[in-house]
Ligand code: SF4
């Protein structure tokens with residue numbers, strides 16, 4: 169992306185009147201006014217799907233456009249560094265490495281990461297926490313591993329946004345397609361938290377396993393909060409609905425079989 173196109177310089181959302189889809193990626197005013205129904209040309213789409221690297225003197229910022237969901241934490245937190253009006257939208261040298269790192273760690277989706285040249289690593293949260301947004305994804309923070317059903321670790325992270333509507337084309341990550349399908353779930357469900365599980369949640373690693381055409385398996389100490397900030401689960405194992413159809417959200421109730429959920 170760097171030096172090639174300003175159109176994809178920042179993950180803004182635009183809701184197209186023609187299709188009602190909120191799309192990621194900046195689109196030119198001309199194309200918006202022309203009623204273009206698609207955000208990206210083939211070249212732009214290809215660029216949006218790359219992980220981009222922005223190197224500064226003391227810190228390198230990596231940006232995964234496929235996992236970016238909203239224009240918020242980074243731009244509001246450090247506009248001198250994260251500025252969609254600039255052709256190169258991340259300018260790591262416009263702040264100290266500490267300041268850049270602190271904002272990157274606030275990115276809730278894991279779209280942003282950093283490598284510091286002094287060797288300091290990203291902080292791993294001391295608890296595994298899932299917070300759910302109304303009509304949107306689960307935001308997970310912790311010592312996270314994405315694991316295949318066969319047990320191999322595909323990725324490690326400290327922040328991810330997980331699809332819970334079933335429509336993402338970047339599963340298990342959210343790609344904002346809940347907006348396109350008008351997914352509705354206020355996430356105000358309540359569940360009794362078992363007293364036996366009321367010890368401190370410690371970050372001993374949280375395994376996330378997306379099961380084929382079935383729920384997301386959680387293994388490891390984790391606390392889950394609804395959209396009102398109320399804890400609905402604290403324990404070591406759970407199965408989260410990711411097809412969008414469960415009547416017992418956030419947990420799976422086997423509705424995925426009823427609706428023929430295809431997790432591919
Ligand atoms: S904080 Fe992360 S998810 Fe939000 S706009 Fe910035 S890069 Fe995207």
Ligand code: FES
Pocket residue numbers: 382383384408409410411412413414415419420421422423424425
């Ligand atoms: S994955 Fe949704 S009910 Fe099982």
